[in-house]
Amino acid sequence: MALLRSLVSTLKKGLQKTQAVLTMDLRDLVRGRVLDDALIDEIRARLLKGDVGPKTTDRLIEGLRRDVKERKLTRGEDAIEYLKRELSRQWPAEERGLRRAASGPTVVLVTGVNGAGKTTSVAKLCALLRSQGHSVLLAACDTFRAGAVRQLEIWAERLGVSVVKGQQGGDPAAVAFDAAAAAAARGVDFLVVDTAGRLQTQDPLMRQLAKIRGVLARRIPGAPHETLLVLDATAGQNALRQAEEFNKALGAESGPGAGLSGIFLAKLDGTAKGGIVVAIHEATRVPVKFIGTGETPEDVEPFDPAAFVEALFAEPA
Numbered sequence: 001m002a003l004l005r006s007l008v009s010t011l012k013k014g015l016q017k018t019q020a021v022l023t024m025d026l027r028d029l030v031r032g033r034v035l036d037d038a039l040i041d042e043i044r045a046r047l048l049k050g051d052v053g054p055k056t057t058d059r060l061i062e063g064l065r066r067d068v069k070e071r072k073l074t075r076g077e078d079a080i081e082y083l084k085r086e087l088s089r090q091w092p093a094e095e096r097g098l099r100r101a102a103s104g105p106t107v108v109l110v111t112g113v114n115g116a117g118k119t120t121s122v123a124k125l126c127a128l129l130r131s132q133g134h135s136v137l138l139a140a141c142d143t144f145r146a147g148a149v150r151q152l153e154i155w156a157e158r159l160g161v162s163v164v165k166g167q168q169g170g171d172p173a174a175v176a177f178d179a180a181a182a183a184a185a186r187g188v189d190f191l192v193v194d195t196a197g198r199l200q201t202q203d204p205l206m207r208q209l210a211k212i213r214g215v216l217a218r219r220i221p222g223a224p225h226e227t228l229l230v231l232d233a234t235a236g237q238n239a240l241r242q243a244e245e246f247n248k249a250l251g252a253e254s255g256p257g258a259g260l261s262g263i264f265l266a267k268l269d270g271t272a273k274g275g276i277v278v279a280i281h282e283a284t285r286v287p288v289k290f291i292g293t294g295e296t297p298e299d300v301e302p303f304d305p306a307a308f309v310e311a312l313f314a315e316p317a
């Protein structure tokens with residue numbers, strides 16, 4: 001419980017803006033009122049404003065109306081308890097930790113659009129894994145943007161890990177190949193692969209990503225064990241669309257093991273729309289595995305739905 005409490009307090013920091021809009025608002029809204037149709041309509045508007053998304057919002061509101069009709073809920077405050085309960089239930093006990101290789105290095109491939117927070121999130125994953133006692137090697141596969149390799153190297157120096165890199169403008173798949181070979185030869189626990197920003201609609205770049213995956217798989221059986229999409233939480237419904245489309249472009253429909261295996265939701269500290277976590281999960285079923293709450297490698301948390309919902313609806317301090 002102490003762990004949960006400390007998680008909740010870190011999350012509360014990251015979710016302050018969301019709380020300001022979604023929760024504090026919601027608590028003020030319902031205080032002392034009867035839970036009638038008019039109030040339910042207002043709650044609905046607040047959920048949409050918090051980016052919980054139309055689909056989830058409709059499901060929640062429908063259930064709320066049903067329970068009110070059956071007289072299970074009567075007071076405005078009951079609505080908060082109901083929403084907390086329903087949102088926690090939305091996440092079954094699915095695997096939210098990193099998938100691991102049965103033997104040899106576990107390969108984590110990180111993708112997403114430009115500026116989403118990929119490189120920073122790679123540093124965060126690295127810091128988290130190092131703090132758990134794992135050895136980590138990084139691959140600088142963003143050969144496109146000038147300064148991208150250097151940015152990763154600076155974090156790597158601070159975190160005390162090595163980076164495999166190539167030529168600026170070179171083939172990122174070649175870097176991936178070298179990195180996989182180095183990871184296998186050195187017997188590291190994790191290889192984390194940073195990549196260039198791409199849009200899910202840019203076919204050549206999506207093919208390049210598929211090529212990187214293929215190269216990793218040839219060198220290390222089962223790799224990449226994780227394909228994480230980094231999303232900018234401040235992008236709201238755009239983030240949701242990216243999740244859906246990257247997942248599809250990576251072959252989610254072609255069977256288990258394809259598609260995305262998880263989401264790293266960055267910049268949760270900068271958004272009033274933390275409800276997007278709920279919407280993304282409902283739309284894609286891809287688990288949010290990590291959240292980013294700041295600009296340093298320490299600003300990362302494994303995603304914990306119970307703590308998340310608790311923080312979302314916590315009374316302001």
Ligand SMILES: Nc1nc2c(ncn2[C@@H]2O[C@H](COP(=O)(O)OP(=O)(O)O)[C@@H](O)[C@H]2O)c(=O)[nH]1
Nearest residue numbers: 114115116117118119120266267292293294295
């Ligand atoms: N506030 C905040 N800023 C972040 C977070 N993650 C990344 N950033 C910032 O977002 C910007 C882009 O990050 P970067 O990792 O270079 O994105 P990339 O282009 O996807 O590799 C940088 O200014 C980062 O410091 C986060 O969780 N919170």
Ligand SMILES: [Mg+2]
Nearest residue numbers: 118119142148
């Ligand atoms: Mg980058």
